[in-house]
Amino acid sequence: MARRRPLRHVTFTLGAVITLALLATAGLSLLYTPADPLAMSIGGRLQGPSGGHPFGTDQFGRDILSRVMTGAVTSIAVGVIAVGIGAGVGVLLGLLSGYVGGWLDESLMRLIDAVQGFPAILSALLFTAVFSPGMVVSMVAIGIAFVPAFARLARGSVLELREREFVVAARALGGRDAWLLLRHILPNSLPPLIVQATTSFPVAILAEAALAYLGLGTQPPYPSWGLMLKEAQNFLSLNPWFAVFPGGAIALTVLGLNLLGDGLRDLLDPKTA
Amino acid sequence: MRRYVARRVAALAVTLLFVSALVFVVVRVLPGDPVAVIMGTEGGREAGDRLRRAMGLDRPLPLQYVTWVAGALRGDLGRSIQYDVPVGALILSRLPVTLPLTLLAAAFMVLGALPLGLYAATRHRRAGDYAAMIVSQIGISVPQFWSGLLLILLFSVRLGWVRSGGFDGWSAGVGPALRSLLLPAIALGFFQAAVLVRATRSAVLDVMREDYVRTARAKGVSEPRVLARHTLRNALIPIVTVAGIQLGQLVAGSIVLESVFALPGLGRLALGAITARDLPVVQGVALFVASVIVLVNFAVDLAYGLLDPRIRYE
Numbered sequence A: 001m002a003r004r005r006p007l008r009h010v011t012f013t014l015g016a017v018i019t020l021a022l023l024a025t026a027g028l029s030l031l032y033t034p035a036d037p038l039a040m041s042i043g044g045r046l047q048g049p050s051g052g053h054p055f056g057t058d059q060f061g062r063d064i065l066s067r068v069m070t071g072a073v074t075s076i077a078v079g080v081i082a083v084g085i086g087a088g089v090g091v092l093l094g095l096l097s098g099y100v101g102g103w104l105d106e107s108l109m110r111l112i113d114a115v116q117g118f119p120a121i122l123s124a125l126l127f128t129a130v131f132s133p134g135m136v137v138s139m140v141a142i143g144i145a146f147v148p149a150f151a152r153l154a155r156g157s158v159l160e161l162r163e164r165e166f167v168v169a170a171r172a173l174g175g176r177d178a179w180l181l182l183r184h185i186l187p188n189s190l191p192p193l194i195v196q197a198t199t200s201f202p203v204a205i206l207a208e209a210a211l212a213y214l215g216l217g218t219q220p221p222y223p224s225w226g227l228m229l230k231e232a233q234n235f236l237s238l239n240p241w242f243a244v245f246p247g248g249a250i251a252l253t254v255l256g257l258n259l260l261g262d263g264l265r266d267l268l269d270p271k272t273a
Numbered sequence B: 001m002r003r004y005v006a007r008r009v010a011a012l013a014v015t016l017l018f019v020s021a022l023v024f025v026v027v028r029v030l031p032g033d034p035v036a037v038i039m040g041t042e043g044g045r046e047a048g049d050r051l052r053r054a055m056g057l058d059r060p061l062p063l064q065y066v067t068w069v070a071g072a073l074r075g076d077l078g079r080s081i082q083y084d085v086p087v088g089a090l091i092l093s094r095l096p097v098t099l100p101l102t103l104l105a106a107a108f109m110v111l112g113a114l115p116l117g118l119y120a121a122t123r124h125r126r127a128g129d130y131a132a133m134i135v136s137q138i139g140i141s142v143p144q145f146w147s148g149l150l151l152i153l154l155f156s157v158r159l160g161w162v163r164s165g166g167f168d169g170w171s172a173g174v175g176p177a178l179r180s181l182l183l184p185a186i187a188l189g190f191f192q193a194a195v196l197v198r199a200t201r202s203a204v205l206d207v208m209r210e211d212y213v214r215t216a217r218a219k220g221v222s223e224p225r226v227l228a229r230h231t232l233r234n235a236l237i238p239i240v241t242v243a244g245i246q247l248g249q250l251v252a253g254s255i256v257l258e259s260v261f262a263l264p265g266l267g268r269l270a271l272g273a274i275t276a277r278d279l280p281v282v283q284g285v286a287l288f289v290a291s292v293i294v295l296v297n298f299a300v301d302l303a304y305g306l307l308d309p310r311i312r313y314e
Helices: A010-031 A064-100 A102-115 A120-130 A135-161 A165-172 A177-188 A190-214 A225-233 A241-268 B002-029 B034-039 B045-054 B061-073 B087-122 B127-141 B144-158 B174-208 B211-218 B223-260 B266-275 B279-307
Strands: none
Touching (some): A064 A177, A102 A135, A102 B279, A120 A190, A120 B002, A120 B279, A190 B144, A225 A241, A241 B127, B002 B279, B144 B174, B223 B266
């Protein structure tokens, strides 16, 4: 098969463009927003889109465009850290489980099965019952929900690679277990893990929005897309646009990241294409 | 066969034990003093001690855990602080909302996904396939609670066809009850279908590449019959697996949709319990929902083993 050129791949390119636009928006919002996302204005509440406020204003007269822009930072931050937690813990457990084997493998896998019973929303409910809600709870709860997938993937590749010749040879040369795992096994199991991380990222963004919507995640007055939708719901008949823009931002972001993930999978793993 | 099932059941028991331990650690161990969480800064020392004794929190942690699990096995999940009724009864009283919502959404999911996925597979790499994939890609990207809001905006605010939320209970009639669940089930089911469409398409495509499908075609079997008898039946195994795993996600999703549509289900029970610092209820609902998801995953796993003998002899 001919070598695949990433930019010829429509899905990948489209996804990359949308994702870059998201990153640029988030970066820009740190330096410049059309208005202060936290500045209220009693006179200009719940306005529809206009020249002064292209996305309109919310129930406190805050500029929705500025808040949607700043919300991108929240989404990216929670997404990156949640995927980091899930990948870090999951890969560690998976490597350990697959490499050591025996009863440790058996118990860790049952633990992973148990963790699978806790979608992000359920963990967040539990954590919020004893700690105060906020971005940290979101990140941890979403991260936990990702652990099983990463752990299974990592375990699977260890089992597959453990008896391969280059690993056996490295062991025969006196390589220690940790060295074998980090230097020989982990690098060779990276491509599926990278794809998993890319496909987890949009899921994390959806989950963050849902948690903020339920009041279990990012708290006011910080702009989060999910939180904005929660606020917008009370004013659906007064200013429907308020519910349209933050939701559209989530959908577009997730679409871009999904396309990027699909494209990446096609490019990295031609078998499934 | 019997040994396979026995092994899976033993694994399930261990998994459920882990589920209970996770819930227990978060609610009883991590906060240090659960009574402080429940009472906040209000209430004196004596009231705190009374509550501690009433909830059995003055005893050693391992004993508390064993007592709690033993109770849970008998269906006793403790008493709600807020309502002063058994947590088990509270959960049962909310199931008539969450369960039908989840099942209705599951039905919409399958009804939406199977035909579209099958259609996409038969039009592989043609316009119909791409259109179906675009539809599913959009479905995956739209947050379910946002689609719920948009449905409210359209059908309730603009057209005035249905109420924007609320639930009068099944005693008010099956018709009105179903109507209250319709929009949330659509938001939940059709958008969850997006994932299943892709799974259906790739499963059907895989089977269509098999020799026996080519043989059937070569024998002159009609195309609809090839699809129904030779392709779909064999593709069903992976499809059922994905659908089963998604059932767990529908349960989680219903928690969010209940909030959008103000439905008095399990999710709203848990959210209310958090505001009221009603730890036994949060603990009970979490244990219940997580166990249900684990049981669904177990059932899917078992079904997979029953349908495909190769899995059993792993």
